[in-house]
Amino acid sequence: MSVQERKQRERAERERLIVATARELAERQGWEAVTTRRLAERIEYSQPVLYSHFRGKREIIGAVALEGAAELAAAVRAATAAADGPRERVAALARAYLDFAAHNPAVYDALFQLDGGLAYAREDTPEPLKDAFAALLESLGDVAGDGVHPALFTEVFWASLHGVATLTRAGRMRPEDAEQRVNLLVDRFAVV
Known part of the structure; x- marks a missing residue:
C-alpha cells in the first residue's frame, strides 16, 4: 500500500468517525449538543482536522442525512421484500418507515427537518436521497392507480x-392508535 493510499484510508476513517460521533451525540442529546468543539474533543482530533473534512455542522448534518437515507432505503427494501401482494408491501413500507423515524430521531431530523445543505427533488439531489425515494416508489408504483403519476402518488404517501x-414524536397523536393509523393509511392508499 502506498503512502497516498494509506492517507486516503485514514482520512476516510476519520470522516466516518466524525459522522458516527455526531450521530451518536445527536441521538443521545439532540443536535444542539453537536458542536465542532465537542466533536473534536470526542474524536480526539483538533478542530482544524475536523474542518479539513467538513466546513461546519451543516455539512456534518448532511453527511448524517446521506447515511440515514441509505439505511432507510435498506430498511424499506428489506421489509417490503418479504411481503406478499401490493397491500402487504405498502403496509410493510409504512411500518418500516415509521419504525426508522421512531428509532433514529436525530437521523430523521437530519434527513427531513434540519438544513444539511442537501438538494431535494432536483437534478443535483445526492444519490442516497434519490435511492431512498426510489425504495418508496418501488413498493407504491403498482398501487398508484390509473391516471396517477407513480412519483406524485409516492410523494403524497411519503408526506x-x-x-x-412527526406528529407522533411530538406527542400530538396517541401512541396506542399507531397501528390503526397505519391500517387506515394503507387501506386508503393501497387500493389495487
Whole structure:
C-alpha cells in the first residue's frame, strides 16, 4: 500500500468517525449538543482536522442525512421484500418507515427537518436521497392507480408518513392508535 493510499484510508476513517460521533451525540442529546468543539474533543482530533473534512455542522448534518437515507432505503427494501401482494408491501413500507423515524430521531431530523445543505427533488439531489425515494416508489408504483403519476402518488404517501412520524414524536397523536393509523393509511392508499 502506498503512502497516498494509506492517507486516503485514514482520512476516510476519520470522516466516518466524525459522522458516527455526531450521530451518536445527536441521538443521545439532540443536535444542539453537536458542536465542532465537542466533536473534536470526542474524536480526539483538533478542530482544524475536523474542518479539513467538513466546513461546519451543516455539512456534518448532511453527511448524517446521506447515511440515514441509505439505511432507510435498506430498511424499506428489506421489509417490503418479504411481503406478499401490493397491500402487504405498502403496509410493510409504512411500518418500516415509521419504525426508522421512531428509532433514529436525530437521523430523521437530519434527513427531513434540519438544513444539511442537501438538494431535494432536483437534478443535483445526492444519490442516497434519490435511492431512498426510489425504495418508496418501488413498493407504491403498482398501487398508484390509473391516471396517477407513480412519483406524485409516492410523494403524497411519503408526506402522510412524515406527518404521522412527526406528529407522533411530538406527542400530538396517541401512541396506542399507531397501528390503526397505519391500517387506515394503507387501506386508503393501497387500493389495487
